[in-house]
Amino acid sequence: RTLSLEREDSYVGNFHPCSVHRPADTEGKDMASGCGRRARACTLLWIGIGLIGCGALQPPIFSARVRNVAVRSRAHLFPSDPAGVSPDATVGRRAALDNVMRSVFSAATVFSAGPFGSARAAVDVESLVETKPVEMKSFLDPMGFFSIRVPKIFYILRRSAKGDLPDASGKGRRGASIFTAGNLAKSEVVAVERFPVRVLLEDEGIRADGDISTFPAIAQPLAVATLLTQRRERERGGGAGAAGSSTRTKLIQDSVKMSEDGRTLMFDLRTAVEVQKPELQQEMTGRSELVRITFARAELRSGDGNLMVCYASGLETDMEGPDGPALRDTIDSFAIYDTSSVVIKQ
16 A cells, blocks of 8 residues: 555655665565466467467467457556656567467468368378277187187187087077177177088089088189078078168178188178168267178188088277277188098087
């Protein structure tokens, strides 16, 4: 209060500016008040930097608004006093503030897709996040049919109960499946089927005469992959066929590959699962349909006339992440053992 009265009198000429006396406690309060004002000014500056970086403010608007605020705030934060700020110093600080704004704008444009701060970032943040590979574990079939590697978190079920295993015709309570592994939380499944080659052909009305030890001897690779797809759809549809199911599975023709010896056939499937509310699906996931991707590998290496097929499937959204390479590794690790000289009890 004493300081304000002295200042008021000094302005009307009663006191000389240099004769103003400031008690020690008042000087401390002035310093604290000044630090607070400067801290608030720095906070506003960093908020502006953040808004430009995320594209929430366009640089021309940002520059004009901040300049106006800065000019108005200059007089409020740093009013003229007897210690005084010269007009030249005020202009110099405004120029410095403008230079800071230009530097902020230049730095912000590096992270923007367009020259005026587009909302789309040029740097994909997700691509900077390191993705860890999925841990795998090995499984050796106790009956000596095959070995495989699956993700470590997958449950494993090797059917051994009477009736669960397929008979000589490749049929059982679980169809031709002898092995299942998966992750129920993500609907990812790995299945191994075993059935005679002649059954595959006879179910389609094809006579199984002659050599059927290699895929080229049976039919063209694309035709064999189509037969396997149709058989899988019939078993999944409970015998009603693919037309009676709620899925639409298509063979990806470009994915069909065969080994040089003609005993390994690989192909991929794309299944569109029917959803009751496509609009809600679009709103929640950004996609109007639910799609499953299946990797398949068929082997004719058992030597006993049986065909063994491994399927690894998951949702397309999960397959685009680390789960896709993990399930591909599962298919690549699928190995068949020669059981031609082994007597197997069904």
